[in-house]
Each structure stands twice: as structure tokens, then as C-alpha cells.
Amino acid sequence: MSEREIPEHLLKTKRGEPVTLLEAISEALFEEMTRDDSVFLLGEDIGVYGGAFKVTRDFLSHFGPQRVIDTPIAEGGFTGAAAGAAHMGLRPVVEIQFMDFISPAYDVITNYIATSLYRGAGPMPLVIRGPVGGGNRGGPFHSQNVEMAFFHTPGLKIVYPSTARDAKGLLKSAIRDDNPVIFEEHKGLYRAPALREVLPDEDYVVPLGKARTVREGSDLTIVTYGAMVHKSTEAAETLANDDGVSVEVIDLRTLLPLDDEAIVDSVKKTGKLLVVHEDTRTGGIAGEIAMRVSEKAFEWLDGPILRVTSIDSPVPYSGSLEDYFLPQTDDVLAAARYLAAY
Amino acid sequence: MADGETFGLGRAELHDLYRALVVTRAAEERLETLQKQGHVTGGLYRSLGQEAGAVGAAYALRRRTDGSGDFLAPTIRAAGALFLFGGELIDFFRQYMARGTGPTRGREANVHWFDFQKGFVGPVSPLGTMIEVMAGITLSFRLRGEDRIGMVFYGDGASSTGAWHEGLNFAAVQGCPLILMVENNQWAFSTPTAKNTRVSSFTEKGPGYGIGAESVDGTDVLAVFDAVRRAAVDVRSGEGTRMVELRYFRRKGHAQHDPQDYVDPALIAEWEKKDPIDRFRRRLLEHDWATEEELNAIDEEEFERCRLAAEQAVGEPFPEGPDALLDVYTDVDVRGPWTRNERPDPALA
Numbered sequence: 165m166s167e168r169e170i171p172e173h174l175l176k177t178k179r180g181e182p183v184t185l186l187e188a189i190s191e192a193l194f195e196e197m198t199r200d201d202s203v204f205l206l207g208e209d210i211g212v213y214g215g216a217f218k219v220t221r222d223f224l225s226h227f228g229p230q231r232v233i234d235t236p237i238a239e240g241g242f243t244g245a246a247a248g249a250a251h252m253g254l255r256p257v258v259e260i261q262f263m264d265f266i267s268p269a270y271d272v273i274t275n276y277i278a279t280s281l282y283r284g285a286g287p288m289p290l291v292i293r294g295p296v297g298g299g300n301r302g303g304p305f306h307s308q309n310v311e312m313a314f315f316h317t318p319g320l321k322i323v324y325p326s327t328a329r330d331a332k333g334l335l336k337s338a339i340r341d342d343n344p345v346i347f348e349e350h351k352g353l354y355r356a357p358a359l360r361e362v363l364p365d366e367d368y369v370v371p372l373g374k375a376r377t378v379r380e381g382s383d384l385t386i387v388t389y390g391a392m393v394h395k396s397t398e399a400a401e402t403l404a405n406d407d408g409v410s411v412e413v414i415d416l417r418t419l420l421p422l423d424d425e426a427i428v429d430s431v432k433k434t435g436k437l438l439v440v441h442e443d444t445r446t447g448g449i450a451g452e453i454a455m456r457v458s459e460k461a462f463e464w465l466d467g468p469i470l471r472v473t474s475i476d477s478p479v480p481y482s483g484s485l486e487d488y489f490l491p492q493t494d495d496v497l498a499a500a501r502y503l504a505a506y
Numbered sequence: 507m508a509d510g511e512t513f514g515l516g517r518a519e520l521h522d523l524y525r526a527l528v529v530t531r532a533a534e535e536r537l538e539t540l541q542k543q544g545h546v547t548g549g550l551y552r553s554l555g556q557e558a559g560a561v562g563a564a565y566a567l568r569r570r571t572d573g574s575g576d577f578l579a580p581t582i583r584a585a586g587a588l589f590l591f592g593g594e595l596i597d598f599f600r601q602y603m604a605r606g607t608g609p610t611r612g613r614e615a616n617v618h619w620f621d622f623q624k625g626f627v628g629p630v631s632p633l634g635t636m637i638e639v640m641a642g643i644t645l646s647f648r649l650r651g652e653d654r655i656g657m658v659f660y661g662d663g664a665s666s667t668g669a670w671h672e673g674l675n676f677a678a679v680q681g682c683p684l685i686l687m688v689e690n691n692q693w694a695f696s697t698p699t700a701k702n703t704r705v706s707s708f709t710e711k712g713p714g715y716g717i718g719a720e721s722v723d724g725t726d727v728l729a730v731f732d733a734v735r736r737a738a739v740d741v742r743s744g745e746g747t748r749m750v751e752l753r754y755f756r757r758k759g760h761a762q763h764d765p766q767d768y769v770d771p772a773l774i775a776e777w778e779k780k781d782p783i784d785r786f787r788r789r790l791l792e793h794d795w796a797t798e799e800e801l802n803a804i805d806e807e808e809f810e811r812c813r814l815a816a817e818q819a820v821g822e823p824f825p826e827g828p829d830a831l832l833d834v835y836t837d838v839d840v841r842g843p844w845t846r847n848e849r850p851d852p853a854l855a
Contacts, residue, residue: 235679240669248644276630
């Protein structure tokens with residue numbers, strides 16, 4: 165434990181106060197860096213400035229420049245450097261300022277990092293985290309979801325939390341994992357007041373690869389993740405109150421490896437499946453989920469597997485365009501009603 | 507420099523250098539035979555004419571086997587460096603022949619293997635990426651205050667990639683103790699250097715990154731040793747990243763399947779006269795650093811060592827097909843094809 169004082173804003177859980185999803189992530193990073201000297205941070209503007217979203221505010225003064233490294237604007241360069249450091253037994257956590265900017269690191273992530281264990285180099289304990297998602301009028305380059313650019317790469321894990329509690333527990337698991345993890349943080353959830361919650365004041369983790377049943381139901385299943393968990397839950401409540409339809413909502417939490425068992429078990433119970441994701445439609449995770457359910461639970465299906473997603477376009481800037489682009493609660497409602505009546 | 511200069515190397519060390527050159531060539535020539543016999547299934551890449559670059563450079567570093575020495579990222583044309591760092595000849599043949607007994611158990615080819623105790627990392631084929639990775643490996647040395655440095659080889663072609671730029675810039679800014687070794691063999695597959703860069707020497711790129719750079723005759727093993735030795739002193743004393751350009755010529759095609767018909771044969775003939783092994787052998791004899799008998803004995807020993815290692819590797823098994831499922835993750839199983847189960851059932855997919 166460092167002798168330096170813990171910054172005030174990182175003591176909320178200690179004091180029993182509720183935290184936002186962003187604060188939960190800051191706490192996870194801070195606690196892991198305190199617990200394990202081999203954990204260090206690399207990224208743009210994370211030190212002096214504290215990160216574009218202030219996730220690492222005051223980390224530099226607490227941990228020093230050896231462990232909080234402001235990098236050149238070179239996502240490939242510092243992600244690759246993190247891989248080298250991981251070879252040498254360190255546990256780097258890379259921040260991509262906006263996940264839209266991860267593309268220069270695509271080469272080193274897919275060719276080098278993801279294949280490293282397979283090629284005989286041993287564990288690759290590395291987390292690449294950063295903000296994703298739309299709804300903030302960020303335009304094409306500050307709004308994307310990047311999971312499916314990496315979903316097709318064996319060797320990677322992909323995590324995408326929807327609550328403060330999960331964000332903290334999953335990030336701790338990711339940092340302790342010996343495999344490379346891409347960790348997506350929806351910026352619309354970062355400071356959402358409704359997501360503030362009091363977290364356990366203990367060193368808890370949430371295991372990777374395990375989905376969470378947000379809400380139990382018997383008529384149909386919604387499989388979703390990230391910001392869409394909240395829109396799906398909202399729709400499920402409306403359906404229960406207005407339509408008498410009982411919807412089960414599954415939050416995947418980890419996208420790779422996918423928790424087949426949770427999905428299949430739920431489909432076997434309800435017989436109907438709707439997948440909701442904020443990522444665009446073609447090549448979205450709904451396709452893979454539908455395939456797996458077809459393989460493993462075809463006999464249990466009482467209707468088509470449907471999806472609600474963003475449209476197949478770049479993320480537009482103007483509010484009217486972006487609201488049209490993104491899946492809305494009404495879209496989830498419409499799809500669920502169609503499926504319930506099928 | 508005076509032709510009689512040995513840069514502090516004694517007779518035994520000069521013989522070491524000669525031996526490393528000879529084994530590189532003997533191993534690669536052995537591979538050609540093995541390929542003709544059908545044992546080498548993937549690409550075969552020769553370093554003919556470039557052996558002195560790899561050998562002279564690696565010999566200037568601290569090579570240890572307990573994880574405390576310097577660190578190497580070789581290329582397919584730097585097998586000599588790998589051997590000097592303790593890479594076993596038998597593993598070299600196992601790798602090329604995809605045997606399950608090799609260090610990557612048939613998952614990867616040629617010099618693409620790892621040994622962190624001996625201090626080397628297996629490269630990936632887009633070589634610019636290795637600058638990024640080696641920047642991180644040497645960053646860890648700096649962060650932990652370890653007295654170790656790194657050396658990364660790459661070709662003139664890799665110098666054109668974004669990864670090269672990002673990795674070098676990061677290393678330079680962070681003061682990573684790293685030596686970049688650019689193998690300027692004048693060809694990136696079929697593309698001549700003039701189509702990869704406007705600079706006439708890669709050393710011109712050093713100042714753009716605020717690092718020192720030196721160019722050296724890559725066919726002269728002692729000149730390479732000296733240049734890298736001096737670069738290593740700077741890097742080790744905390745002066746950050748350095749670059750050394752090896753000037754030579756790729757006398758074979760990119761790989762054995764490349765007939766090299768885009769190269770003027772006269773040029774190849776000209777470079778044959780600067781063959782690094784012939785050159786060094788003549789020098790050893792002229793200065794009485796070795797006798798004809800001693801050198802012949804080394805030639806024979808290394809030839810025989812290659813023959814025996816290759817023979818042993820040929821007799822070893824390939825990996826079992828389902829081994830392909832292992833080690834994708836440390837803790838997640840990958841499923842095999844359901845169609846090959848005793849009772850094919852997609853629910854087992």
C-alpha cells in the first residue's frame with residue numbers, strides 16, 4: 165500500500181457513498197495498482213490531464229510517472245509496447261482515448277497480442293480499455309462500438325459492462341486475467357445518475373465469461389449488453405405492466421468468450437429470442453448468437469430469432485440523425501411485441 | 507579503421523565469430539536440402555551475404571541464459587543472432603519442419619520462437635510491429651532499473667510501415683534502451699529500396715526521431731561488431747535508442763520460391779565477391795588469427811552439427827491435429843469440429 169494519501173474522490177465506496185460507472189472504473193484501476201506493483205497505465209493524456217474523461221485523475225501524483233505514462237499519439241506504438249512489457253511480467257492497462265482510435269493498434273492486437281500465447285510466448289496479461297458508444301453527439305469518430313472488429317480474433321477476450329458494480333468487478337478480473345482483454349466502457353453510462361450505486365467496500369471481482377440475468381421472465385428472452393441493457397429493461401417493464409408479457413433480460417457482460425449456457429438456458433425456458441445491441445446490424449453479435457441458438461436450441465424455438473440494432477451506417481453527428489441511427493426503447497418494444505404475438 | 511584492428515577480441519572470440527557465420531550458412535544450406543526432400547513445408551528464407559550483420563551485432567550484446575541478459579528480436583535473415591543468443595540448432599530445424607517437438611510445437615515457423623531466459627522474442631511477419639514490442643520490452647528494463655538493453659532487426663521494407671514509426675517514436679520519447687538494426691539488403695521482396703524511401707541511407711531517419719544512427723558495411727563482421735558495441739555503450743549508459751544500418755545485398759530471392767529475376771545478375775556476382783565469410787576467413791588467415799586447419803575444423807564441425815541436428819529433427823513427430831485447440835487462452839477451451847465427434851451433433855459445437 166502506498167503511503168501517499170488516497171485522493172478524496174476515490175474514497176466514495178470507502179465512505180459508503182454511491183459511485184457512477186466511471187468512478188467505479190477509477191476505483192478498480194486505483195485498487196489494482198495499489199494491490200499489485202506490476203500494474204501500470206499507458207495512454208494519451210492520462211497523467212497530467214487525468215484522461216479525457218478523468219478516469220485517472222490524480223493517479224499521476226499518487227503513483228508517479230513510472231506507472232502512469234503519458235504517451236505520444238500512437239495507439240499502435242503504445243499498445244505494442246504494452247505487449248512487450250507484458251512479456252516481461254508487467255500487467256499494463258492501456259487507455260485508448262476514444263475506442264474509435266484503436267484502429268492503428270489493430271495490427272499489433274490481432275497479429276501479435278492475440279496470438280502470443282499460442283505462439284509459445286506464455287501469458288499476455290494486458291487490458292486495453294476505453295470509452296465507446298453513441299448518444300453523445302460525438303459524430304463518426306467519437307461514438308463507435310468496436311467489439312466486432314475484434315470478436316473474430318481467437319485469443320482475445322472482450323468485456324462490456326452495463327452497471328457500476330459490474331464495471332468495477334469485471335475490470336479487476338480483466339487486470340488479473342492472463343489473457344489480453346478489450347474492455348469497452350459506454351460513455352453514455354459513465355456519469356448516468358440512474359446508474360449510481362453503493363458498491364461493496366471489499367475486494368470483489370466479477371468473473372469474465374459469465375452473463376447476468378437482469379430480470380427473470382417466461383415469455384421471451386432479450387439478450388443484450390452495454391447501454392442497451394437499460395433500454396431493454398425499460399421495455400421489459402413496460403411489457404410487463406401494459407401487455408402482461410414476461411420478458412427475461414440477459415446482460416452478456418463478456419462478449420468473448422460468449423456465455424452460451426446462459427443464452428441457451430434462457431431460450432429453452434422462453435422459446436423466443438430477441439437480441440438487442442447498439443453496434444451496427446451487419447456482422448453484429450446477434451448473428452453469432454442466432455447461429456449458436458440454432459445449433460443448440462433449435463427444437464425449443466417458437467418463433468424467429470430477431471434483432472434490434474443500430475443501422476448499417478457510420479455514426480452521424482446531428483441529434484436527429486443519431487437518434488434515428490441508434491436503437492430506441494420503442495424499437496425494443498415493437499420487436500418484443502411482434503415476437504410475443506408470434 | 508585498420509584492417510588489423512580486432513576491437514579487443516582475442517583469438518578464441520574471433521573463432522567464435524567465424525563459427526557463428528559458418529553455422530548460419532551451413533544450417534540454411536541444410537534447409538535447402540531438406541526442402542528438396544519435402545521436409546520443409548513452409549517458406550525458406552536465406553540470409554546469404556547477410557550473415558555478418560546478424561552475427562557481429564549479436565556478439566556485441568550480453569548473452570546470458572538466466573533471464574538477466576540483453577534481449578533480441580531477430581528476423582528470418584538473422585538466424586546467426588538467434589544462435590548466438592542460445593537458440594538451439596535442433597529447434598531451428600524443428601521449427602522449419604513443423605515438428606511437434608519444436609518450441610512452438612508446430613504452431614509457428616522458422617525463427618519465430620521465444621525464450622525469455624535466453625532473451626529472445628519470436629517476431630511476427632509484419633516486422634515493423636516488432637519495434638513496438640521491443641520498445642515495451644526495453645521500457646520494462648528502464649522501469650525496473652535493470653541493466654539490460656534490446657536489439658530489434660527488421661528490413662528496409664519495414665521502415666516504411668506505420669508500426670515502425672510509432673514504435674521508434676515511442677521508444678525514442680521514452681528513452682528505451684533499444685538498438686534498431688535495419689537490414690538494408692536493398693530489396694523488400696521485389697521492391698528496391700528506392701521505391702521504399704527517398705533517403706539514400708537509413709541513418710538519415712535517425713535525426714527525425716532525435717536518435718543517433720550509424721551505417722556500417724554489413725559484410726564486415728568486425729565493423730558490425732564495433733558499430734554495435736559502441737551503440738550498446740551509449741544505450742546502456744541511458745542515452746536512449748540508437749539505430750545501426752547494415753549495408754549489404756540479398757543474394758537470394760525473398761524466399762526460395764522467388765527466382766529473383768528482377769535483379770541484375772551482374773549485381774549478384776559483384777556482391778558475391780564481398781561474401782562475408784570469405785572476407786573474414788581471408789582476414790583471419792592474413793593476420794594469423796587462425797590457421798587454415800583451425801578454420802577447416804570449424805567448417806567441418808558446424809557442417810556435421812547441422813547434419814546431425816537435421817537428421818534428428820527429421821525423425822521427430824509432427825503434432826497431433828487436435829493440438830491446434832490448445833493454448834488459444836490460458837483458461838478457455840476451444841471446441842473442435844462437431845462433425846468429427848463420434849456421434850456428430852451440432853449441440854456440441
